[in-house]
Amino acid sequence: MAAPPSHHTHRVIGIIFGPPGSGKGTQAARLENELHVKHLSTGEILRAEVARDTPVGKQVKRIMAAGDLVPDDLIVDIVRRRLPEAEEGTGVLLDGFPRTVAQADSLDEMLTGEGHAVDFVLALTVPEDELVDRILRRAALEGRPDDTREAVAERMREYRKLTAAVLDHYRKRGVRIEEVDGTGTPDQVFDRISAHLSS
Ligand code: ADP
Secondary structure (H helix, E strand, O other), X not given: OOOOOOOOOOOEEEEEEOOOOOOHHHHHHHXXXXXXXXXXXXXXXXHXXXXXXXXXXXXXXXXXXXXXXXXXXXXXXXXXXXXXXXXXXXXXXXXOOOOOHHHHHHHHXXXXXXXXXXXXXXXXXXXXXHHHHHHHHHHHHHOOOOOOXXXXXXXXHHHHHHHHHHHHHHHHOOOEEEEEEOOOOHHXXXXXXXXXXXX
């Protein structure tokens, strides 16, 4: 006899991880279609708040322009509000969150509360000099206020000081970590990611 259909579909929770300029946003947008997961980018959410000049936007505008991280409780509140809706589909790909170990602890707590957990971390690796080149090239195209030389240097410092440790947090917990070479064209990187995730 065939097994009865499961009513409990497992939702995939993935994190796309990497330093500023590593192409997280670009790849996450593609993976949204490929994996049928909702792409949740905290950077995009914050930029939309700034553009709409909301109270949150007013609070974070200068912090972001300087390349600093916004306070943990502020970003955790945003994710806590958005996650349930994003999880209604087949899963979520988090981009830009968690960025500190405290944020990772908060995320683990949120997910445990619903019987979920982080399934994988996709970490893009790109040498630092190429990261800076990429961001400064993007600056000319998109004019993001945090793509100035000073703000980029600060974002790299924050990444090394606070964000890099997030990978160790998940490694210690035995979460599947896929490190993917993020150099080359977006298509080449996407092909590498697909190969990693399907194996
Ligand atoms: P990038 O990875 O290229 O720096 P993002 O779009 O992910 O770009 O983030 C842009 C900025 O938004 C960060 O420099 C920071 O100021 C703010 N930000 C985004 N996500 C977070 C987060 N999880 N915690 C703190 N600040 C964040």
